[in-house]
Amino acid sequence: MRRVLLPHAISSATPPPGAAVATFQGTSMGTGWSVRLVEGGAPAGHWQAALQAELDGVVAQMSHWEADSDLGRFNRAAPGTWQVLPREFLGVLAFALDVCDASGGACDPCAGALVNLWGFGPVNRYNQPGFVAPTREQVAQALAARSGRHVRLDADGRRAWQPGGVQLDLSAIAKGHAVDRLAQLLEGQGIVHYLVDVGGELRGAGVKPDGQPWWVALEQPPGAASEDDGIVVALHGLAVATSGDYRRYFTDGGHRYPHTIDPRSGRPIDNGIAAVTVVDTSCMAADAWSTALTVLGVEQGLALAERRGLAARFLARRPDGTLADAASSRFTAMLEEGDPA
Numbered sequence: 001m002r003r004v005l006l007p008h009a010i011s012s013a014t015p016p017p018g019a020a021v022a023t024f025q026g027t028s029m030g031t032g033w034s035v036r037l038v039e040g041g042a043p044a045g046h047w048q049a050a051l052q053a054e055l056d057g058v059v060a061q062m063s064h065w066e067a068d069s070d071l072g073r074f075n076r077a078a079p080g081t082w083q084v085l086p087r088e089f090l091g092v093l094a095f096a097l098d099v100c101d102a103s104g105g106a107c108d109p110c111a112g113a114l115v116n117l118w119g120f121g122p123v124n125r126y127n128q129p130g131f132v133a134p135t136r137e138q139v140a141q142a143l144a145a146r147s148g149r150h151v152r153l154d155a156d157g158r159r160a161w162q163p164g165g166v167q168l169d170l171s172a173i174a175k176g177h178a179v180d181r182l183a184q185l186l187e188g189q190g191i192v193h194y195l196v197d198v199g200g201e202l203r204g205a206g207v208k209p210d211g212q213p214w215w216v217a218l219e220q221p222p223g224a225a226s227e228d229d230g231i232v233v234a235l236h237g238l239a240v241a242t243s244g245d246y247r248r249y250f251t252d253g254g255h256r257y258p259h260t261i262d263p264r265s266g267r268p269i270d271n272g273i274a275a276v277t278v279v280d281t282s283c284m285a286a287d288a289w290s291t292a293l294t295v296l297g298v299e300q301g302l303a304l305a306e307r308r309g310l311a312a313r314f315l316a317r318r319p320d321g322t323l324a325d326a327a328s329s330r331f332t333a334m335l336e337e338g339d340p341a
Contacts, residue, residue, distance in 0.1 A: 005233040005279065005334045010213075011206070015039060015193050019209045024048050028055035029063065029175060031199030035182060038193035038209060054185050055198070058178045061089045062170045064112060065122045071168050075112065079164025087158055092170060092177050092284065094153055099173075099288045100263075103304060107292035108263035110151055112167030113142050118268060119250065120259045121169070126250040133252045139266040175201045176241050176287025183283075195235060196283075200242065203283045204235025221246045221274040221315065221323070231313070231335070239283035243290040244275035262295045271297035272316045274323055279311040279331065298326055305330075 015038045024047050025034040033055060040047055063069040074083050085093075096109035112121065117134045119126030134142075145165055152161035170177075175198050182196045183203050193206030195214040204214035213234035219242040220230060233240055245258035249268075257268040276294045280286040289310055293301035298314045305312040305328040313327045327335075 003231045003335050005218075005231055005331070006336060007234065007236050007238050008334065010234075010236055013192065014207060014211055015209045019193075021208060022047070024051055026052050026055075028052070029059060029178065029199065030065065031175070033178075033182075033196075033198045035186070035197075036195045036214075037186060037191050038206065040191065042189070050185065051182055054181050055178055058088075058174060058181060061086050062092065062174045062177075064167075064169050064171065071170065074160060074162060075167050077162040079162065081162050082154065082157070082159040083162055084157075084159050088177075088181075090153060090155060090158060090160065092173055093151070093160065093168070094155070095284060096170060096173050096288060097151070097153070099292055102308065103292040103296060105264050106262065106295040107172055107288060109168055109170055109173070110146065110149075110166050111261060111263040112169030113146065113165075114139075114261050114263060114266050115169050115171070116167065117142050117266075118257065118259075118261060120248060120261070126248075126257075131250075133250075133257065143266045172243075172291040173284055173288040175199050176239070176283040176285070179203045179239060179283035179287075201240070201283050201287055202235060203239035205237055207236065216240065218242065218277050218313070219244065219275060221317075233279060238279055238281060239286050240277060240279050241283060241286035241290045242275055242277040243294040245269065245273060245294075246275070260291065260294055269295055269297075271295075273297055273301075273314065274317045275315045276301065277313045279334070298324075302326060302328060 019039045021036050021038055022040050023036050035051055061070045064071055066072060070085055070089055077083050093109060100108045115121045119131050149163040149166055151166055179196050179198045179201050186194050195204040202216055207213050213236040215232050216235055218231045221244055248259035250257055260269045262269050273294050276290045278286040278290040293312055298316050309330055310328055311331040313331050316324045318324055
């Protein structure tokens with residue numbers, strides 16, 4: 001039986017008679033994006049350009065692929081210096097550091113050097129010829145280089161402290177932030193019925209012209225058998241993000257290394273987690289927490305989700321190839337059995 005996940009509160013506002021859905025799409029941050037909106041009013045060219053410009057702004061600030069981004073500039077800054085950064089950048093970094101603290105370091109925006117070491121950064125890529133997985137000694141050296149070096153923020157001065165050698169990587173939160181930015185752009189121009197998708201991270205509001213919410217199926221790891229027919233969520237004032245071990249990975253010596261790095265051990269996760277999905281009103285929060293819970297694993301992750309009141313679903317791999325399903329009480333409270341109308 002397919003299960004459906006519904007928000008606790010649903011607005012009665014509906015699109016006007018005869019309303020239609022307009023779709024816009026493009027590429028950003030190495031992935032595709034799309035926006036579906038009802039009754040845009042403005043010409044299609046306006047929306048296409050405005051949405052792309054919003055995403056380009058996120059890239060200019062937070063991309064670890066663009067050397068001239070604000071993030072790239074911070075990573076190259078001299079040790080012991082304050083760096084003035086855009087307010088949006090500081091807000092995202094502050095939230096990421098809060099998640100890092102709350103998760104015991106399971107999701108650390110200052111772990112860019114480890115991400116690069118394992119071939120998941122912009123250079124020395126895991127899928128390029130000549131890549132060699134790091135040795136335990138190299139990992140230990142990278143961990144030692146990070147020890148005791150902490151980024152400090154000065155919100156009033158819009159500054160961040162570069163202690164020396166810290167490499168920021170906001171890939172666990174930037175896409176979710178970009179989704180929120182697009183949603184805020186739409187709402188700022190009077191659009192209340194929409195669905196935003198950036199690389200599989202989604203946020204929706206309102207309903208479609210037929211009165212139905214924006215139904216989205218939660219991601220399932222490819223090729224893995226599940227115990228049910230999946231879950232669809234009504235993105236009505238909600239966002240959803242999924243972190244999984246199947247998106248980017250490499251094998252070495254018969255071992256599979258996913259792209260999610262545990263900043264505490266300095267190594268890719270090896271805890272059996274196939275995917276963690278988090279549902280929240282903020283896609284940035286869902287994005288960051290899905291990564292942190294993936295690193296923590298089912299037992300510790302569920303305990304943290306309960307303490308934080310997070311709606312989270314865990315899929316863990318069994319030896320026979322099937323998936324074990326576990327969810328927080330907040331997630332379970334939003335579930336109903338049956339097919340969407």
